[in-house]
Amino acid sequence: MSGILVIAEHRRGELRAAALELVSAAQAAKRGAADKVAVVLIADKPERLMPHVSVGGVDEIVTVKISAHDFDPDALESAVGALIAARKPSLVLIPHSIDSFGYAAALAAKGGFGFATDVFKLGYEGSEDSGQAGLVATRGGYGQKVNVEVDFPGKDTIVLAVRANTFKPPEGVSSPTVTEFTAPPVRSRLSSRSFIEVSSGDDVDMTAAEFILSIGRGIGEQANVERFQELAAAVGATLGCSRPIADAGWLPKSRQVGQSGKTASACKLYVAMGISGAIQHLAGMKHVATIVAVNADAGASIFSVARYGIVGDLFEIADALRTHFEPGS
Amino acid sequence: MKLLVAVKQVAALDEDFEIRADGRDVEADFLIRDVNEWDDYSLEEALKIKEAAASPVEVVAVSVGPEDADEALRKCLAKGADRAIRVWDEAIEGSDSIAIARVLAAVARKESPQMLFAGVQSSDHAFASTGVATAAFLDWPHAAVVANLTYTPGGDTAVFRRELEGGVLHEMQIECPAVLTIQLGINTPRYASLRSIKQAAAKPIEVLSLQDLGIAAPDVGESGSLSRVRRMYIPDKGRAEMIEGDVEEQAARLAQIIKDAIGGAA
Ligand SMILES: Cc1cc2nc3c(=O)[nH]c(=O)nc-3n(C[C@H](O)[C@H](O)[C@H](O)COP(=O)(O)OP(=O)(O)OC[C@H]3O[C@@H](n4cnc5c(N)ncnc54)[C@H](O)[C@@H]3O)c2cc1C
Numbered sequence: 001m002s003g004i005l006v007i008a009e010h011r012r013g014e015l016r017a018a019a020l021e022l023v024s025a026a027q028a029a030k031r032g033a034a035d036k037v038a039v040v041l042i043a044d045k046p047e048r049l050m051p052h053v054s055v056g057g058v059d060e061i062v063t064v065k066i067s068a069h070d071f072d073p074d075a076l077e078s079a080v081g082a083l084i085a086a087r088k089p090s091l092v093l094i095p096h097s098i099d100s101f102g103y104a105a106a107l108a109a110k111g112g113f114g115f116a117t118d119v120f121k122l123g124y125e126g127s128e129d130s131g132q133a134g135l136v137a138t139r140g141g142y143g144q145k146v147n148v149e150v151d152f153p154g155k156d157t158i159v160l161a162v163r164a165n166t167f168k169p170p171e172g173v174s175s176p177t178v179t180e181f182t183a184p185p186v187r188s189r190l191s192s193r194s195f196i197e198v199s200s201g202d203d204v205d206m207t208a209a210e211f212i213l214s215i216g217r218g219i220g221e222q223a224n225v226e227r228f229q230e231l232a233a234a235v236g237a238t239l240g241c242s243r244p245i246a247d248a249g250w251l252p253k254s255r256q257v258g259q260s261g262k263t264a265s266a267c268k269l270y271v272a273m274g275i276s277g278a279i280q281h282l283a284g285m286k287h288v289a290t291i292v293a294v295n296a297d298a299g300a301s302i303f304s305v306a307r308y309g310i311v312g313d314l315f316e317i318a319d320a321l322r323t324h325f326e327p328g329s
Numbered sequence: 330m331k332l333l334v335a336v337k338q339v340a341a342l343d344e345d346f347e348i349r350a351d352g353r354d355v356e357a358d359f360l361i362r363d364v365n366e367w368d369d370y371s372l373e374e375a376l377k378i379k380e381a382a383a384s385p386v387e388v389v390a391v392s393v394g395p396e397d398a399d400e401a402l403r404k405c406l407a408k409g410a411d412r413a414i415r416v417w418d419e420a421i422e423g424s425d426s427i428a429i430a431r432v433l434a435a436v437a438r439k440e441s442p443q444m445l446f447a448g449v450q451s452s453d454h455a456f457a458s459t460g461v462a463t464a465a466f467l468d469w470p471h472a473a474v475v476a477n478l479t480y481t482p483g484g485d486t487a488v489f490r491r492e493l494e495g496g497v498l499h500e501m502q503i504e505c506p507a508v509l510t511i512q513l514g515i516n517t518p519r520y521a522s523l524r525s526i527k528q529a530a531a532k533p534i535e536v537l538s539l540q541d542l543g544i545a546a547p548d549v550g551e552s553g554s555l556s557r558v559r560r561m562y563i564p565d566k567g568r569a570e571m572i573e574g575d576v577e578e579q580a581a582r583l584a585q586i587i588k589d590a591i592g593g594a595a
Binding site: 097268298 | 461
């Protein structure tokens with residue numbers, strides 16, 4: 001068992017950034033030069049994606065031609081399964097993404113491979129049981145309040161879904177060898193129909209906002225939204241929110257920051273009030289240079305990405321803050 | 330016609346919690362139990378389908394867990410689930426999401442529903458894999474992160490939209506029976522009335538053992554899992570500088586941080 005397979009994700013003909021991050025994750029897990037890193041392109045036109053994955057650290061590109069242009073979980077599961085059977089890799093890396101939510105667990109369950117999701121750290125360590133080095137993967141638990149190390153006793157092939165924005169994409173280019181792999185025929189039980197961009201009719205562009213005041217479920221009820229609208233206006237911030245606020249319709253969906261919402265790309269100061277710091281929220285804002293978190297729970301995971309933290313009641317802080325921005329103050 | 334809804338009694342941590350002596354979980358005394366947030370939405374989706382259907386639809390809630398999972402199931406009954414099933418056996422202890430999926434699949438085989446709904450993930454461990462693994466054991470079609478569903482009970486296919494990164498929706502068609510994992514915001518979950526909560530307390534919960542489902546003990550627990558928890562620990566708190574003092578002092582400091590950052594515009 002050796003070799004690492006990186007399953008590259010693409011959408012609507014474009015490679016997704018996570019694919020390259022996984023190459024770096026593979027480098028981190030590599031046990032030596034014998035552990036070759038192969039990037040797997042499963043697509044209707046895999047050769048088109050090849051130039052984008054010829055990056056530093058890639059030894060081989062494996063192309064697998066399938067008929068589906070868009071996401072097809074049955075075809076992906078079958079192709080990766082066949083590839084594992086043929087190559088017996090020690091490790092298979094998949095992005096922890098919406099696409100992988102749709103097939104990775106089925107792949108692992110059917111093959112009986114070692115399996116963990118949302119992994120942000122991985123490496124081989126000595127194991128007490130066998131004295132042999134075994135793979136240890138670290139993920140979060142209990143709403144990211146603890147770290148959990150998992151291992152995979154007795155598993156020859158381990159499939160890990162790796163958290164996005166955890167590993168930096170590799171630098172440099174490479175000239176990997178290219179191998180074609182023929183996937184077994186599969187009758188897919190799903191078919192793709194269309195992609196729909198959602199617009200909410202709000203004209204604010206969160207991606208352009210430099211200062212965001214963002215509110216989460218901690219604000220309690222809809223009636224409280226207005227005072228934060230006023231506070232945001234007073235301090236000169238764009239009002240953003242976490243998902244529950246948008247799902248409830250208290251603010252338009254376009255204000256939602258996070259994985260399924262907007263990325264605060266231009267933001268320099270992000271004040272999060274009553275937001276716990278779920279990984280999907282962090283996906284849209286953890287890069288911001290100055291993050292201030294106000295939360296009643298000193299253990300909230302938002303504090304782990306914040307530059308400044310205030311443990312306290314957000315309403316009290318909001319009211320006191322407001323007095324510093326009254327006209328004439 | 331039957332819809333099966335998988336629900337989990339999740340655990341959140343008390344403010345001051347301690348890791349268990351064996352270092353592999355949090356001491357049970359510090360766990361606060363509740364129904365998984367995502368499961369409220371999957372139950373609601375099933376109830377909506379039932380209410381809109383021309384012919385009778387039975388909604389069955391199922392949970393794999395010890396007795397405290399009854400609380401989650403009672404909430405489902407109070408909201409309108411017709412039946413509730415709980416599966417437990419000491420041997421299930423230590424199961425990962427895949428071993429739990431094996432149990433759920435056995436329940437689905439027994440119940441033969443037309444659809445199985447699960448949450449996208451659970452709010453405690455967020456594996457995002459139980460529903461799709463259940464589909465694998467059943468050899469059923471599966472789809473994850475469903476944010477919109479058009480399905481007529483008994484139909485051979487359903488049309489759904491999965492929610493992608495950035496909020497873009499991808500519309501797909503799937504053959505039924507299928508397993509769908511349901512995303513937050515797909516609907517507005519109802520609240521149970523006090524009266525229905527009282528009534529639910531008197532309703533039976535069917536309890537099944539591994540034997541009832543024909544599952545061998547080694548197929549669950551650690552030996553039936555694809556991963557094993559080795560260690561749980563509290564991560565470093567990160568680089569946050571905590572702003573101390575009373576509310577006035579904290580707010581004054583925050584005001585200063587804002588004014589510095591935006592160039593004293595206010
Ligand atoms: C596929 C997928 C995509 C997702 N996309 C997104 C996304 O784009 N954006 C997003 O935000 N979420 C997203 N989520 C949801 C995410 O997992 C969380 O459920 C969500 O971020 C939680 O929002 P919250 O922090 O506001 O609420 P909670 O987690 O409920 O946190 C509320 C916080 O408020 C604090 N609080 C309560 N009262 C007070 C008070 N009086 N004063 C101070 N603090 C108080 C609490 O201590 C707590 O920390 C997604 C989930 C999935 C599975």
